Amino acid sequence: MTSDKKPDRSRRSERSRRAILDATRALISEVGYAKVSIEAIAARAGVGKQTIYRWWPSKGAVIFDSFLALSEDGSEGEPALPDTGDLEADLKTVMRATAAEFADPEFERPIRALNTEILGDPELAAQYGEKLAGPVEELKKARLRSGQDAGQLAADADLDLVLDMLYSPLTLRWLYRSGPLTPEYADALVDATLRAFRP
Amino acid sequence: MTSDKKPDRSRRSERSRRAILDATRALISEVGYAKVSIEAIAARAGVGKQTIYRWWPSKGAVIFDSFLALSEDGSEGEPALPDTGDLEADLKTVMRATAAEFADPEFERPIRALNTEILGDPELAAQYGEKLAGPVEELKKARLRSGQDAGQLAADADLDLVLDMLYSPLTLRWLYRSGPLTPEYADALVDATLRAFRP
Numbered sequence: 001m002t003s004d005k006k007p008d009r010s011r012r013s014e015r016s017r018r019a020i021l022d023a024t025r026a027l028i029s030e031v032g033y034a035k036v037s038i039e040a041i042a043a044r045a046g047v048g049k050q051t052i053y054r055w056w057p058s059k060g061a062v063i064f065d066s067f068l069a070l071s072e073d074g075s076e077g078e079p080a081l082p083d084t085g086d087l088e089a090d091l092k093t094v095m096r097a098t099a100a101e102f103a104d105p106e107f108e109r110p111i112r113a114l115n116t117e118i119l120g121d122p123e124l125a126a127q128y129g130e131k132l133a134g135p136v137e138e139l140k141k142a143r144l145r146s147g148q149d150a151g152q153l154a155a156d157a158d159l160d161l162v163l164d165m166l167y168s169p170l171t172l173r174w175l176y177r178s179g180p181l182t183p184e185y186a187d188a189l190v191d192a193t194l195r196a197f198r199p
Numbered sequence: 200m201t202s203d204k205k206p207d208r209s210r211r212s213e214r215s216r217r218a219i220l221d222a223t224r225a226l227i228s229e230v231g232y233a234k235v236s237i238e239a240i241a242a243r244a245g246v247g248k249q250t251i252y253r254w255w256p257s258k259g260a261v262i263f264d265s266f267l268a269l270s271e272d273g274s275e276g277e278p279a280l281p282d283t284g285d286l287e288a289d290l291k292t293v294m295r296a297t298a299a300e301f302a303d304p305e306f307e308r309p310i311r312a313l314n315t316e317i318l319g320d321p322e323l324a325a326q327y328g329e330k331l332a333g334p335v336e337e338l339k340k341a342r343l344r345s346g347q348d349a350g351q352l353a354a355d356a357d358l359d360l361v362l363d364m365l366y367s368p369l370t371l372r373w374l375y376r377s378g379p380l381t382p383e384y385a386d387a388l389v390d391a392t393l394r395a396f397r398p
Contacts (some may be wrong), residue, residue, distance in 0.1 A: 196395035
């Protein structure tokens with residue numbers, strides 16, 4: 001992965017940074033946000049506490065970057081939404097995948113921890129919106145626009161509202177554990193939303 | 200309010216209980232859930248700590264009951280949703296009122312505190328669903344059913360899904376502070392949902 005030409009120190013720094021971010025997510029999954037400490041992250045990552053404090057000012061900042069790193073990995077190469085030319089099928093693929101992620105304890109626990117922080121911290125919420133949610137939403141809107149061009153979605157549809165109606169019920173059901181996160185529910189949301197914004 | 204025939208002790212108990220629940224909500228608004236203590240509630244309510252511990256096993260239990268008391272007050276007399284015979288107009292009235300409540304710092308702060316707790320506590324979430332959200336949802340569904348009878352909503356509409364599509368985007372926008380809680384947004388959600396489930 002890392003080029004052989006990179007100087008040793010920079011390679012070691014990058015390895016430490018990765019180890020710290022991986023350790024952070026692992027610990028959040030295992031013990032929950034509140035119980036994660038800089039000490040525990042350092043021990044798990046095999047670095048000194050000072051290494052962490054050199055790069056991040058606070059626990060919240062490390063946690064945030066650990067999630068940002070996830071989305072850096074995920075968005076390399078392919079866009080967030082597939083485009084087979086069939087908007088309904090593509091949205092169902094994506095919404096079913098989202099429902100499955102929310103239903104997976106390993107995956108959902110760290111995201112739940114981050115979301116809980118966001119609720120009580122308007123600044124973190126703004127950062128989250130700008131750096132994480134925003135770019136993903138742009139990719140989703142690009143897919144919706146291609147659906148508009150194909151005559152599968154009303155040309156005057158408010159795309160932010162379309163995304164809200166698709167994703168908010170699934171996200172809230174996950175957050176509140178108020179119902180099962182099934183493929184059927186994912187499909188029902190896509191069907192209803194496309195009915196609301198049909199050309 | 201309290202009948203004159205009630206013995207003094209029971210009247211005093213009820214007054215203390217009310218004072219404790221009012222103090223709890225006031226403190227949550229002022230200092231946030233995490234900083235509310237049984238000591239502070241007792242001091243604010245003018246009762247001893249032991250009085251609180253006699254009735255509630257934990258801080259979480261007092262807080263939960265303080266919200267339950269709110270909904271007891273609210274549901275006396277009138278149903279949650281108005282019924283003028285015009286489903287669209289009635290839903291807009293209710294959704295605009297909900298948006299205004301979410302936008303009011305005094306109103307939203309304690310509810311946000313409760314919601315933050317719920318995210319990390321499946322048992323509290325279940326209790327919340329059963330005792331608080333459930334009964335309100337039944338009232339909302341009764342209004343939707345009357346809209347079905349009037350031919351203003353598809354007879355085969357999944358009413359849980361209708362409620363999700365109406366309320367989840369507004370609730371999530373409030374929780375994440377991801378957009379303005381305006382009457383226009385409330386109206387747009389009603390319009391889109393009714394389009395999705397038109398007869």
